[in-house]
Amino acid sequence: MIGYMKRDSRLSSVLHALLHMAELDDPMTSEQLARCLNTNPVVVRRTMGFLRRAGIVVSDRGHAGGWRIASDLAAITLRDLHNALGEPDVFAIGHRHEAPDCLVEQSVNAALDETFAEVQALLLKRMAHVTLADLADDFARRHTVRNSHHKEHEQDA
Amino acid sequence: MIGYMKRDSRLSSVLHALLHMAELDDPMTSEQLARCLNTNPVVVRRTMGFLRRAGIVVSDRGHAGGWRIASDLAAITLRDLHNALGEPDVFAIGHRHEAPDCLVEQSVNAALDETFAEVQALLLKRMAHVTLADLADDFARRHTVRNSHHKEHEQDA
């Protein structure tokens, strides 16, 4: 890999999973999702468990069990998912000491916190405006474009 | 600690260091800075080295050596420091696969990238507007406020 992994890729993972689930009508098992996500079924259960506890998905055990989306795609936002995942830290940049004695460090921390808090607020606002339905539409559009490109190529050849 | 450490606290560190340096007229040694920052002189050299290579600070070896700020405080922005540090990842949230085969995952990644890129742009813009002089002023103001609070307490007692 060129770069390196972000600290938390669960949001990306659950989005990926949810969109696959949205395409199918039957529930998907952790096993199936794990294959989609290139990961382990236990990791899927662990991560999807956050969404279950938030009421975003439903899981059924036993035969014909698996994971289902609980509500309408248009009603689930990125912000909902972020919240469900426990509102993990957004930024990889921050200060080391939470409550430093040094007045200079306090001042630096306060200034940085102010800037980062404002930006985080914007991010959360944006995330609250993007729904799963939007992403599904995005996907459909891209897929269509890709197909028409294919056709153009076929015509070229 | 309650939360956990952010992945990169170097921006906070160099700000802390630079403000201490700004208060003094003489150069400060890595040893002195390390005491201020509660860290190791080698870590200071390593981190400040980025600023040296970017021309933000100057280091002198030998007797009476140490670190000095190269230019005016009003000319150095948070963005400059961020750039000097190699423009590290701003977000702790991201996707796992840089170039996934799965079309769904591609779509998810693109949507997330779009949102995060916009927010990152705002952050960098904000950082470009905050100078070391601003932070020094902030500090002076806070320090004054704190002193007057002290005086009030003394009057109360």
Place this chain on the structure above:
DNA sequence: TTTTCATGTAACCTATCATGTTACATATAG
């Protein structure tokens, strides 16, 4: 009811990475 298939979860392993540390080379003022 027994079997099979699914989730739920605890407990551990592993890779990665920021930071800390040791050791030593290099430069410079006195």
Place this chain on the structure above:
DNA sequence: CTATATGTAACATGATAGGTTACATGAAAA
């Protein structure tokens, strides 16, 4: 020359996201 400073390589440490194993629990099918 010596003392004092940075420069840097090499390695240690600690935290953590994600992977893995093992097993309990529950539900449908046989």
